Each structure stands twice: as structure tokens, then as C-alpha cells.
Amino acid sequence: MSLAQRATILTPSLTLGIDSKAKAMKAEGIDVCSFAAGEPDFDTPDHIKQACISAINAGMTKYTPSAGIPELRQAISQKFKAENNLDYPAGQIIVSNGAKHSCLNAILACVGEGDEVIIPAPYWLSYPEMVRLAGGEPVIVQTTEENGWKMTADEFQDAMSPRTKMVILNSPGNPTGAVYTEAELRAIGEVALGEDILILSDEIYEKLTYDDVKHVSIASLSKELYNLTITINGFSKAYAMTGWRLGYLGAPEPIAKAIDAIQSHSTSGCTSFAQKGALAALTGDQSAVEDMRAEFDIRRQYMADRLSKIPKISVVMPQGAFYVLANISAFGLNSTNFCDRLLSKHHVAIVPGIAFGDDRTVRLSYATSLDIIKKGLDRIEEFCKSL
Ligand SMILES: Cc1ncc(COP(=O)(O)O)c(C=O)c1O
Structure with missing residues (x-):
């Protein structure tokens, strides 16, 4: 059996892979702080859900x-x-x-x-x-x-x-x-x-x-x-x-x-x-969009500030989306080693920059609660000190 050439050149999504690994560790009872996901942690606003439910009930199937x-x-x-x-x-x-x-x-x-x-x-x-x-x-x-x-x-x-x-x-x-x-x-x-x-x-x-x-x-x-x-x-x-x-x-x-x-x-x-x-x-009402944006902003400032205070890490203040990209190259580890060690020893999931074409960096998503962000950053600080 041989696959078409186009199927053999693709690599599976590394971000989804790390997220699954973090979820598997959580399922084993390990307290993992995950900054790997690329999706808002908020629920879909209710009026949007209701419109969908009404459409199903009206037979729009x-x-x-x-x-x-x-x-x-x-x-x-x-x-x-x-x-x-x-x-x-x-x-x-x-x-x-x-x-x-x-x-x-x-x-x-x-x-x-x-x-x-x-x-x-x-x-x-x-x-x-x-x-x-x-x-x-x-x-x-x-x-x-x-x-x-x-x-x-x-x-x-x-x-x-x-x-x-x-x-x-x-x-x-x-x-x-x-x-x-x-x-x-x-x-x-x-x-x-x-x-x-x-x-x-x-x-x-x-x-x-x-x-x-x-x-x-x-x-x-x-x-x-x-x-x-x-x-x-x-x-x-x-x-x-x-x-x-x-x-x-x-x-x-x-x-x-x-x-x-x-x-x-x-x-x-x-x-x-x-x-x-x-x-x-x-x-419909757009206020939920602004509420979520305002919450992301608080987390963005907190995460970027804490990361940039860690010796050897540099961060460009992100102006959009919900990610902070941190340059970790001064530790002398490639991005995959950095992330693997952080996850296995300190239980924090982040994404190696190699997935995005830059091995000097790692990506942290702040689409998660401020409590988890605080706990995760304490662990990252400890990890960086140990390097
Ligand atoms: C830059 C960028 N484009 C597109 C997408 C895909 O979005 P959707 O969920 O609408 O397919 C993502 C999701 O992570 C993204 O980061």
C-alpha cells in the first residue's frame, strides 16, 4: 500500500499534539497548566446558542x-x-x-x-x-x-x-x-x-x-x-x-x-x-466580544510582564490575538527540548517555536484563567532558574 505523495509530505499539527499530551497527563490526575490551546476559554454567548437551537427546532436541518x-x-x-x-x-x-x-x-x-x-x-x-x-x-x-x-x-x-x-x-x-x-x-x-x-x-x-x-x-x-x-x-x-x-x-x-x-x-x-x-x-449584541477582549488584555499584560522579568527571556509586547511569543534561545536549548522539559518536570504545556518556523522561541496562549496563568508562570520561573 502506498499513499499519495501529497499525503506523505504533511506533518500532523504539533499544537494539537501538545494539547492532547497535556490533556492525557491531566486525565492521569497530574495538575498541568496548559498554555498550548489556540482557542478562547470562554463559552459561546447565549444568544448565539439560542439562535442555533431555534433553527434546529424549526426544522432547519x-x-x-x-x-x-x-x-x-x-x-x-x-x-x-x-x-x-x-x-x-x-x-x-x-x-x-x-x-x-x-x-x-x-x-x-x-x-x-x-x-x-x-x-x-x-x-x-x-x-x-x-x-x-x-x-x-x-x-x-x-x-x-x-x-x-x-x-x-x-x-x-x-x-x-x-x-x-x-x-x-x-x-x-x-x-x-x-x-x-x-x-x-x-x-x-x-x-x-x-x-x-x-x-x-x-x-x-x-x-x-x-x-x-x-x-x-x-x-x-x-x-x-x-x-x-x-x-x-x-x-x-x-x-x-x-x-x-x-x-x-x-x-x-x-x-x-x-x-x-x-x-x-x-x-x-x-x-x-x-x-x-x-x-x-x-x-446581535456585540458586548460579549468586548468583554472577552478586555479579559484577554488583563491576562496579556500579566503574562508578558512576568515573562519579560525572567532573566534570559525576551518578549515583544503582543498587540493582538491571545499569544505571547518568548525568545528562549539564551538558555542554549532548542524550543522542543525547552518545552519537553518544562512539561515533563514542571507540568506546564507550551508550544515550541519550531512548529511556527522559529526554533529560538516558544508560544504561550493566555486563553486560560488568570489563576492558571499565575500558577504556570511560577513554575516557568522555577524551571528557568534550574537551567
Ligand atoms: C492564524 C489563524 N488562522 C486561522 C485559524 C483557524 O480558525 P478556525 O477555527 O476558524 O478554522 C487559526 C486558529 O488557530 C489561526 O490561528
Whole structure:
């Protein structure tokens, strides 16, 4: 038996692997502090759940159009206009099974055999794998702490080749928490325009920015950039809806049509009643989003402050998402050794930066209670002292 080549080149998600290991240790009765998960610890707001329950009770249990129910696509179109200054008519919006699925669909629709895709590192670990799955080649641009873990326009230009097809931007970013400013996006956009490079802009952490930092959608900066950009967003992070598996994208019409065709022959439309919950999320009371953001902010400041006070650890203050990326290279251990020892000896689960293309760093998620964060940081301090 032999597998298709595309299946043999993929590596299983390391973040999900560590989370499972931490859960298995917990099941054995070990008191593990886990900072590995990439999902909010809050519950989905009640009005969203109720909308979904009402939809089931009303018998909304059949197939939906593959691109999503019309009222949800319409609400997303209005959201893009009101919040992002983006004109995506409902026909150019595709609802998928999570922003992850939207990313994969976009890459499958646009990237072909041998095409290069530029990805700034540290990156969200699924991007290079998705590019490989599509037959493309990831071209990694290493960003620096000095530059806040952001790719500059010059670095982008230098990574370009005649085979470059796409660049992936993720702001606010996982694992860095970096948020690109409008000026930085304009400079990167200029380079993309000059070479006619598509931009995949993953904006899933849009609602989670701090210190008055504003999220900017690159496609809103000019008509020309709009024509090159696929804007991806979803419900998982802003509305604590990770398990609902709902995300969406807005794209220029030919790309949206191609993505709809791919989806119609793979997963079809998303779960019918879940889409009614998503509609309630967009059109209902938004106060829970701000409440969660404010709580994340308290934890962010606490975690970044404690980590940066540990000798030999350096941290760039994250401005978005719910992660702190810490540089641990001064300990002389690679990121996997650091994380393995921390988990087995001190029972704290964090993710090695090698998973994100940077072996000098480790990622800690603060999507967990302040009590656990305090306890976990006491243990990390003790561990670092022992090194
Ligand atoms: C940068 C980034 N994009 C996309 C996703 C996937 O989100 P969803 O749950 O909507 O598929 C994640 C989840 O961790 C992420 O960190």
C-alpha cells in the first residue's frame, strides 16, 4: 500500500499534539497548566446558542447552498462594509468550515504546481502545509524581534522570484501577536502590486487588538489591492465559536466562484443551523466580544510582564490575538527540548517555536484563567532558574 505523495509530505499539527499530551497527563490526575490551546476559554454567548437551537427546532436541518445561506452572506457583506470598509457583495462571500477551511480553499483555488507562496515566520503552522498540499512551495521570510516580528516591504521584495504567486499576511498574528500598521501594509501592498502577487489576508484575530492599536484590512487600502486580495475571517476567536467550525472569506469575483466550485464538490455548505448561530453572532449584541477582549488584555499584560522579568527571556509586547511569543534561545536549548522539559518536570504545556518556523522561541496562549496563568508562570520561573 502506498499513499499519495501529497499525503506523505504533511506533518500532523504539533499544537494539537501538545494539547492532547497535556490533556492525557491531566486525565492521569497530574495538575498541568496548559498554555498550548489556540482557542478562547470562554463559552459561546447565549444568544448565539439560542439562535442555533431555534433553527434546529424549526426544522432547519437540510442542505444549504454551498457558499452559505443568503442571509448570512448578506450579513457578512454588511460587516465587511461597516467594519473594514470593504465592498464584497454577498455573491463574493463564501462561508466555510472555519477560517482554516477558507484558507485552504483560497490556496487550492489560486496556487498551482511549482508556484511559490511567501510566508513571514514565525507563521501559523498550517500555511506551509496547505501550500504544499496545493503543489506549491512555501518561501519563508524570517522576521525579527527588532521589527516586532513583522515582515518589511524590503524583505518581501527580496523573497520574490518569477514563480511567486501569493503572499500570506496574518494580522493580528498567531503566534506573534503582531499587528501591521496601515503604513506597513501600504508598503507591502506596493510591492505586491508591482509584481501582481495575490494576497491572502487572514484576519481571524481582528477583534482582538490592544493598546488602542487598530486593525486594518489591506484590501481596503485601494481598488488595486482589493483586486489582488482574499480577505479571510471567521467566528472562532471573536465569538468563542471554535467548535462550530464556521469561517468566511471575501474575494474578487472569479476567485470566489472558483472557491465555491471547490467547496461544492468537497464539503458542500456548512452545517445549516450553525449558520443561523453565526448570523446571530454578527447581527446581535456585540458586548460579549468586548468583554472577552478586555479579559484577554488583563491576562496579556500579566503574562508578558512576568515573562519579560525572567532573566534570559525576551518578549515583544503582543498587540493582538491571545499569544505571547518568548525568545528562549539564551538558555542554549532548542524550543522542543525547552518545552519537553518544562512539561515533563514542571507540568506546564507550551508550544515550541519550531512548529511556527522559529526554533529560538516558544508560544504561550493566555486563553486560560488568570489563576492558571499565575500558577504556570511560577513554575516557568522555577524551571528557568534550574537551567
Ligand atoms: C492564524 C489563524 N488562522 C486561522 C485559524 C483557524 O480558525 P478556525 O477555527 O476558524 O478554522 C487559526 C486558529 O488557530 C489561526 O490561528
